[in-house]
Amino acid sequence: MLIGLWAVPRSTSTAFERMCIERGDLEVRHEPFSRCWYLGPDARHPRYQPEQPDPEHAYEPVRDSLLAAAEGPRPVFFKDMAYHVLPWHEPAFMAHVRSSFLIRHPRLVLASMARKMPDFTLAETGFPALESLFHLERERRGLVPPLLDSDALCSDPAGQIAAWCEAMELPFLPRALDWEPGLLPQWRVWEAWHQDVARTSGFAPPRAPDTAEVPIEHAAALDACMDIYHRLLPWKLES
Numbered sequence: 001m002l003i004g005l006w007a008v009p010r011s012t013s014t015a016f017e018r019m020c021i022e023r024g025d026l027e028v029r030h031e032p033f034s035r036c037w038y039l040g041p042d043a044r045h046p047r048y049q050p051e052q053p054d055p056e057h058a059y060e061p062v063r064d065s066l067l068a069a070a071e072g073p074r075p076v077f078f079k080d081m082a083y084h085v086l087p088w089h090e091p092a093f094m095a096h097v098r099s100s101f102l103i104r105h106p107r108l109v110l111a112s113m114a115r116k117m118p119d120f121t122l123a124e125t126g127f128p129a130l131e132s133l134f135h136l137e138r139e140r141r142g143l144v145p146p147l148l149d150s151d152a153l154c155s156d157p158a159g160q161i162a163a164w165c166e167a168m169e170l171p172f173l174p175r176a177l178d179w180e181p182g183l184l185p186q187w188r189v190w191e192a193w194h195q196d197v198a199r200t201s202g203f204a205p206p207r208a209p210d211t212a213e214v215p216i217e218h219a220a221a222l223d224a225c226m227d228i229y230h231r232l233l234p235w236k237l238e239s
Contacts, residue, residue: 002070003168004097005079006133008126010112011104012150014187014197015204017079019161021184022176026077027069030186032062033084044087045124047117059088067096075170083129091140098168099137101130103232104150106225111212116193118215127225131232138235149236154206159239167237178202 003026007013014030021028038048040057055061069076082101106127113120122128137145146167153160157177165172183198214222 001075002097003077006082007102020077022179029078031080037084082133086129100146102148105209107209107212110214122221127228151206157203
């Protein structure tokens with residue numbers, strides 16, 4: 001079984017992944033499709049493009065690796081950004097995935113992105129792709145996939161994770177809400193993005209959006225993301 005969490009960047013998705021690792025009953029894959037978007041032979045953005053892309057970072061090998069892992073004894077959890085997979089969207093593959101989604105207030109997302117990647121694009125905010133993928137999955141499955149909001153998750157980790165587990169047909173394991181700090185080996189491919197979560201031992205309390213400043217050059221992106229965020233919020237999972 002494949003269990004997917006499709007997120008926007010800087011949305012506590014890696015903390016969520018860390019919780020899944022702490023469970024101990026899941027095989028966990030870290031952002032497998034990020035390699036397709038940035039590093040593969042069919043990369044959609046030149047930001048990290050190597051001179052000689054590795055063919056194993058093409059979409060098909062990544063997809064097939066996940067499908068093969070799903071044949072193993074444990075369910076496979078992966079988290080990734082929706083925009084990393086949307087260009088290769090395949091209903092046949094998505095039918096194998098129990099998809100869930102994670103969003104966060106765009107002001108917090110974009111302010112954090114600006115510190116790490118000052119020239120980010122609207123596509124890299126993840127909001128347009130996540131909205132598209134969410135509704136594709138909603139229509140395909142004929143039901144609303146679990147949609148978590150980071151503020152609610154960080155305010156009530158136990159309640160939100162319990163609700164997510166119920167929706168995903170997994171047992172809720174409260175012990176997984178606490179973990180030892182540390183930078184895990186699978187995070188090193190994008191190490192600069194995971195320094196904060198490496199210092200955590202659980203879900204941190206949420207920040208107030210009005211404490212985050214988004215550079216003026218990203219004002220149009222912020223407006224676009226806010227529109228999407230407000231369209232998605234009514235679908236969010238309740239504890």
